[in-house]
Amino acid sequence: MTKDQTRGSKPVIMPHSYDGIQEYDQSLPNWWLFTLFGSIVFAFLYWLANFVTGTLPDDRVAINTEIDALEARQLAAIKDLDEPTLWKMSRNSKTVAEGQAVYNSLCFTCHGPTLAGIKGLGFRLNDDLWVHGNTPTAIFNNVSEGITFEGKPTGMAAQKVLGTGRIAAVTAFLLSKQKEGAMKVIPRKDEPSQLTP
Amino acid sequence: MKPTPIRESVTTIGHDGTRRFLQPALIFGSWWRARRAVAWLLIAFFAALPWIEIDGFPAVFLDVEHRHFHLLGTMMGLGDIWLLFFVITGWGFLIYATTALLGRIWCGWACPQTVYLEHVFRVVDRLFEGDHVSRAKLDAQPWSAPNKMLRRGARAFAYLVLCWAVAHIFLAYFISIPGLYPMITDAPLAHPAAFVAMAIATGLLFFNFWWFREQLCLIVCPYGRLQSALIDDDSVIVGYDEKRGEPHGKAAPGIPTGDCVDCRRCVQVCPTGIDIRHGLQMECIACTACVDACDDVMTKLKRPTGLVRYASLRELNGGKTRFLRPRTVLYAALLVIGLIVASIAVLRVQPAAFKLSRPPQTELYALSEASVANVFRAKIQNKDEIPRRFFISAESPATKVTVLNQSAGMVIAPLTEITLPLTLLVDRQDYRGEFNFMLRLRSEDGEISLLQKAHFIGPDPRTLKQ
Numbered sequence: 001m002t003k004d005q006t007r008g009s010k011p012v013i014m015p016h017s018y019d020g021i022q023e024y025d026q027s028l029p030n031w032w033l034f035t036l037f038g039s040i041v042f043a044f045l046y047w048l049a050n051f052v053t054g055t056l057p058d059d060r061v062a063i064n065t066e067i068d069a070l071e072a073r074q075l076a077a078i079k080d081l082d083e084p085t086l087w088k089m090s091r092n093s094k095t096v097a098e099g100q101a102v103y104n105s106l107c108f109t110c111h112g113p114t115l116a117g118i119k120g121l122g123f124r125l126n127d128d129l130w131v132h133g134n135t136p137t138a139i140f141n142n143v144s145e146g147i148t149f150e151g152k153p154t155g156m157a158a159q160k161v162l163g164t165g166r167i168a169a170v171t172a173f174l175l176s177k178q179k180e181g182a183m184k185v186i187p188r189k190d191e192p193s194q195l196t197p
Numbered sequence: 198m199k200p201t202p203i204r205e206s207v208t209t210i211g212h213d214g215t216r217r218f219l220q221p222a223l224i225f226g227s228w229w230r231a232r233r234a235v236a237w238l239l240i241a242f243f244a245a246l247p248w249i250e251i252d253g254f255p256a257v258f259l260d261v262e263h264r265h266f267h268l269l270g271t272m273m274g275l276g277d278i279w280l281l282f283f284v285i286t287g288w289g290f291l292i293y294a295t296t297a298l299l300g301r302i303w304c305g306w307a308c309p310q311t312v313y314l315e316h317v318f319r320v321v322d323r324l325f326e327g328d329h330v331s332r333a334k335l336d337a338q339p340w341s342a343p344n345k346m347l348r349r350g351a352r353a354f355a356y357l358v359l360c361w362a363v364a365h366i367f368l369a370y371f372i373s374i375p376g377l378y379p380m381i382t383d384a385p386l387a388h389p390a391a392f393v394a395m396a397i398a399t400g401l402l403f404f405n406f407w408w409f410r411e412q413l414c415l416i417v418c419p420y421g422r423l424q425s426a427l428i429d430d431d432s433v434i435v436g437y438d439e440k441r442g443e444p445h446g447k448a449a450p451g452i453p454t455g456d457c458v459d460c461r462r463c464v465q466v467c468p469t470g471i472d473i474r475h476g477l478q479m480e481c482i483a484c485t486a487c488v489d490a491c492d493d494v495m496t497k498l499k500r501p502t503g504l505v506r507y508a509s510l511r512e513l514n515g516g517k518t519r520f521l522r523p524r525t526v527l528y529a530a531l532l533v534i535g536l537i538v539a540s541i542a543v544l545r546v547q548p549a550a551f552k553l554s555r556p557p558q559t560e561l562y563a564l565s566e567a568s569v570a571n572v573f574r575a576k577i578q579n580k581d582e583i584p585r586r587f588f589i590s591a592e593s594p595a596t597k598v599t600v601l602n603q604s605a606g607m608v609i610a611p612l613t614e615i616t617l618p619l620t621l622l623v624d625r626q627d628y629r630g631e632f633n634f635m636l637r638l639r640s641e642d643g644e645i646s647l648l649q650k651a652h653f654i655g656p657d658p659r660t661l662k663q
Contacts, residue, residue: 010203010205010206011205011212012205024205024206027210027211027212027213027214028214029210029214029216029412029416030213030214030215030216031216031409031412033214034415089500105615105616105617105618106618108602108618109572109601109618109619109620110563110572110618110620112602113602118565118570118601118620119566119567119568121563121565121570121572121620134218155572157556157565166226167385
């Protein structure tokens, strides 16, 4: 380091020379050094708080806590969705209308606008014959988790992202076309709308 | 005491790295008046934009929350973000072209840092702490000196109010004036995110204008650092006519002297603390304060003005500035090409968006007795302020494709996006293997027509033979 120089005098040239290039002995601005050393200190403290003392909340733990809370809420909502509740919902015009809106935005692609099914794509849903379960909770689960057949996923994918409320509503909409106790289970090959080659 | 600028070191940074504060003198010259007029125009423009309504929305409203970007009556969605390429490159070429021609004209005339510092905050300085002499005196005084605390405090308060106002206008660009107003009248905790953003913006502005000032131009600004690559001997800079001015000093009999009388007025007025007579330096933001200062002195001495003036290095060395050079022609050509392409791109932005994808976790295709089916997921966005009915149809010249359940079309509310499952059927008899086709989205009123490429997936046609 050079001694204090009088203002206005030229800075000292460092003695070394590389390829004929020399450099002045200039100080960096203190504020610039502050940002440099500040970030080094911050990095050390961050490392300390995050990996050594664990003072900062772990991202993984925080996310898992949030997911757990979400799942707990979903499970609590599903627990109340027993057979009588779903039947009751299917007789509520507001819930059915809500379910129909969900159906018309998504399900109709394969099951048709009138629930009559599309050959090769989706089962008929307006008759009393059911392949993958004849109970309200079975329908709810099929919508939520999707359907696998002989261990392979089918075109009916899990629609969990809709959320419990909308899955329950669309289940209620389907049940609104049914009579309690009149739903029958049939094997897949006997489903009239299912005609795979 | 103001340090004497030298070419080798930055005046505002001491040899020990400490910050040296400048108190430049005010020079009320013709360039200064012109720059002030431009500055006030720019400030008025910045403050007025969020208030001007075009088609029911502010002229510039970057609604980050809803990802709607309103620009002069056009709504851009996130899908139009590629247009930003033209904004950035266009800005780049504009800056390259103007810098090659006119040097750092941006820094001196239009950069917000200069505009606000020179024409707002230095006005406050003069108002509360007097001219450069009394400001420097106040700087040197201890805090116990009479009135120092009071004058500094009053100035700080004025700075804070101004920074707070600028921060609010800045925020209005992102949440609009009608969105901003309730945030101002409600308690700060009612809108914590906006309040924190406003507080941080105010704080940063305050720090910048109170303490940081020319350090931003000298050390932080990348444009400043690019200067050595952007200008050449023919770029117009603020320069000192050494041939005419040197040797400088007071005229004395027997000693030959140039026109520079070494009054150091140009050094006094410089906001970045350089001596323009040392030639072109990286600190110079081409603010023309020294031009005004020198012209003032030269007029008083009844000598021609322009000892310090806008001139290229070539001109100052006795040559003639060449404006038509390969680099200016190239930059201008790139700028013009960019402008043309950008205009075409912007004009082609339709008030709707149409995107296709395959729904996840579904089979690629389904077979029925009569047909092969593919399911697509269409994302349709109505970017307009009116509801519209849209229709989707398949355009496939070779193979007939039927879009299921879409004959009635769908009505989409203004500024909303829907996701729509689409079932497409091809008759088994028509199916000759996988093929490409187009899906067209059009509005009922015929205003909008968008095409999307699609690929129809299916089995090998030979396996379909009965």
